[in-house]
């Protein structure tokens with residue numbers, strides 16, 4: 001057991017009460033420059049989405065047909081204008097609302113349902129686990145893009161249906177991660193010790209399992225936000241998600257694709273936003289994962 | 297306090313725990329095309345733990361020591377066997393599992409894995425009593441008292457997390473947690489094996505002190521024969537899921553009745569540079585518990601083995617007056633009429 | 643007197659990368675002659691394995707800072723280039739690990755692994771290498787060696803695997819064998835077999851052996867001399883008999899007295915060393931044992947003890963060594 005060793009006498013005796021777990025996670029996260037930058041970007045995007053109506057320079061919905069497809073840097077259109085002559089900057093800012101909503105909501109819903117299912121299956125084991133996990137595996141066998149498109153198609157176009165089908169797509173992977181982490185934790189000696197104390201299963205899950213599994217599942221879920229955003233963009237692109245004229249990055253990418261030869265830089269802007277947002281979420285989740293490792 | 301001081305029901309002569317016919321086989325993937333094979337981890341084990349004693353359990357790795365411990369705690373379900381705790385059958389309308397678990401507690405080998413990394417030391421210790429209905433405030437008080445008792449100043453250690461403690465300190469916390477339910481029997485499964493030698497002695501002393509103070513009974517599992525000898529009143533020797541010998545520590549170590557116990561004790565390094573061990577007491581490795589040898593399981597390595605040993609299963613019987621009636625061994629040489637040339641013809 | 647086979651002077655090893663360097667080895671001097679067995683005894687984290695790995699330059703180069711000199715068989719180990727190092731490992735010095743399961747390659751049979759090692763190092767054919775492998779298997783007493791050559795590591799029991807590991811280590815006829823707790827993972831009845839095997843091989847092949855262990859009993863069974871390590875230093879070294887009968891460093895004395903053994907009275911308490919080993923990232927000044935030492939005086943907190951000879955060949959690093967004899 002050479003895992004960790006601290007000389008008792010080398011420990012400053014002044015430590016009376018230790019920092020809590022989350023305080024220590026924060027301390028480690030703060031030292032991680034990449035994660036901090038990614039976190040700042042995410043925060044900025046969220047603020048941008050929340051305060052969109054107050055910060056947009058122009059009305060994102062009304063355009064002038066005479067000023068279509070202006071290049072970046074045109075006076076009055078700092079980031080150019082789109083195929084209907086609407087201000088790109090304002091649409092990109094507004095687009096953060098829908099895009100973040102589409103990226104985050106399905107993951108939150110899937111996190112709630114998937115981790116409940118996975119934790120219960122992992123803790124109970126036995127036949128319940130077998131049935132639950134085999135069912136999940138059937139869904140998991142389909143590529144997520146295909147599943148999302150098929151479900152959306154079946155439910156019909158529209159925002160709510162797109163959110164529902166994306167949530168369904170993310171339940172299986174989250175449940176699988178939750179199940180495997182829980183199975184590991186369930187076999188730890190401290191859970192055995194808790195069982196040996198005669199505690200009921202529910203209490204053991206609440207006190208000893210949840211705290212140790214939610215973190216890793218959460219980290220995994222945050223890494224899905226970028227996937228969700230990209231899938232949502234794809235749905236919008238196919239006309240299955242958000243409908244025009246609502247600004248959403250995926251949809252904007254779609255409608256601007258005809259302009260790819262005339263104004264390539266303007267046409268690429270929504271794609272760049274999707275890219276920056278998803279990469280920031282991924283880097284943040286990587287940082288979180290290592291910061292949550294107590295053994296550092 | 298709801299957990300009242302444990303009551304001795306049957307008087308000192310009644311064994312604290314009687315184990316009869318304990319069996320646990322694990323299904324594993326066999327080597328041939330994934331066919332199911334059975335690991336006979338514990339294969340019909342009987343023994344008694346007397347009140348106030350320390351019963352040591354020794355044997356090579358994989359012989360079923362930990363499985364036995366986990367079966368006693370009902371952390372895994374036995375395939376067969378009964379447990380009688382102070383005269384009362386456990387389960388089946390007798391002593392409830394919950395009450396039994398309060399009276400029997402366990403300390404594991406890996407001091408880090410056996411503490412929840414997200415809980416402070418005091419929360420870990422107070423968890424058990426709270427489960428049994430003690431108010432949070434009192435449970436924490438009890439935790440502080442126990443920390444003090446195991447040699448960790450509560451004002452310094454109560455609020456710490458497991459990774460902020462050394463291995464020896466963590467094992468003290470594990471001992472405190474086990475004691476928080478005021479058990480009568482403590483199962484120590486390799487509880488000092490992962491500690492540094494200089495820290496091991498501190499924890500052994502602590503265990504001896506606690507035993508006296510709280511009138512505890514220990515089941516002490518270890519692969520370190522020196523430590524087992526030092527700690528135990530009686531010693532049980534296991535081999536491939538079966539009990540080979542059980543008896544007073546002195547008798548088992550110095551006048552072993554079973555050839556395996558004799559070989560095991562003579563395998564201990566001598567500690568005398570002028571009389572080093574010149575010959576290994578037995579050859580070869582322990583066989584695979586998936587397909588253990590027939591008859592006496594030790595016959596593949598035993599220097600006294602005869603043809604009868606590969607067919608006849610020896611019973612765990614008393615081995616005569618030297619060891620007294622409490623000294624039992626499972627060897628055909630001690631079984632009258634067994635057909636072994638060294639056995640009395642009955 | 644001829645030059646010793648292994649000569650280590652002032653070896654220090656620190657691991658960088660953490661908030662402060664971990665000082666795993668802090669000035670180790672060591673001399674080993676041909677045909678001698680030396681036991682490095684110490685608790686976990688005392689720097690035994692790191693010392694051993696330094697002899698073979700096996701510590702991760704990037705994050706490790708190594709100082710001091712290491713000479714083996716007249717070669718300056720620190721100055722070897724990659725190619726020389728390859729020849730050196732296996733041919734001059736070779737190593738047996740605690741977990742043979744991790745050190746052996748799971749996808750090749752044992753015969754293939756040994757034949758390969760021999761073929762590479764000695765430029766002979768594979769058939770020749772296999773012949774050597776068979777000899778070695780007989781030598782380390784593996785039953786039905788012919789058949790076992792074609793076994794994969796996971797098909798063997800722990801004891802057999804360790805024998806095979808020893809055979810592999812001996813395949814290129816090294817002069818020095820380094821053994822890092824080769825019996826710690828084994829059962830008592832198997833451990834003694836391996837110890838006797840190592841003793842026999844050492845005698846017959848005239849090997850020099852450095853044997854790392856945390857178990858004094860094991861050290862007594864195999865070694866001629868013992869070096870006791872604490873916090874990255876050798877605090878006492880001497881012939882086995884002297885260390886056992888006249889331990890002179892307070893740590894060695896404490897270690898011997900705290901051992902549980904059969905002759906103790908039932909219910910007696912063990913003598914103990916209080917506290918636990920120091921944090922290597924944060925070593926105290928002076929004698930590293932001072933916080934736990936019952937003989938410590940004020941000076942021990944500030945002055946680092948130098949080696950002092952107490953008896954022929956017995957060297958101790960303690961400021962009070964002369965006075966303790968009288969205690």
Ligand SMILES: Nc1ncnc2c1ncn2[C@@H]1O[C@H](COP(=O)(O)OP(=O)(O)OP(=O)(O)O)[C@@H](O)[C@H]1O
Nearest residue numbers: 002657664666685686687688689690691692693922
């Ligand atoms: N690669 C590494 N990076 C950082 N620290 C290391 C590394 N290798 C070893 N150490 C540290 O160096 C110290 C000495 O380690 P070493 O492995 O020599 O101990 P040991 O005495 O052999 O102990 P054990 O009985 O646990 O094997 C320990 O504190 C260990 O954590």
Ligand SMILES: Nc1ncnc2c1ncn2[C@@H]1O[C@H](COP(=O)(O)OP(=O)(O)O)[C@@H](O)[C@H]1O
Nearest residue numbers: 322335337356357358359360361362363364585
């Ligand atoms: N959950 C399990 N599944 C399969 N085999 C197991 C399991 N637990 C233990 N075993 C096997 O049972 C045997 C006895 O194990 P154990 O009691 O842990 O031995 P030890 O005496 O080392 O404590 C071993 O062969 C072990 O591999």
Ligand code: SF4
Nearest residue numbers: 592595598605627628
């Ligand atoms: S029964 Fe036979 S094989 Fe078993 S221990 Fe006795 S003599 Fe040896």
Ligand code: SF4
Nearest residue numbers: 929932935942960961
């Ligand atoms: S130098 Fe001082 S502290 Fe160190 S071992 Fe000697 S007496 Fe003890």
Ligand SMILES: [Mg+2]
Nearest residue numbers: 361362363486
């Ligand atoms: Mg075990």
Ligand SMILES: [Mg+2]
Nearest residue numbers: 690691822823
């Ligand atoms: Mg080591």
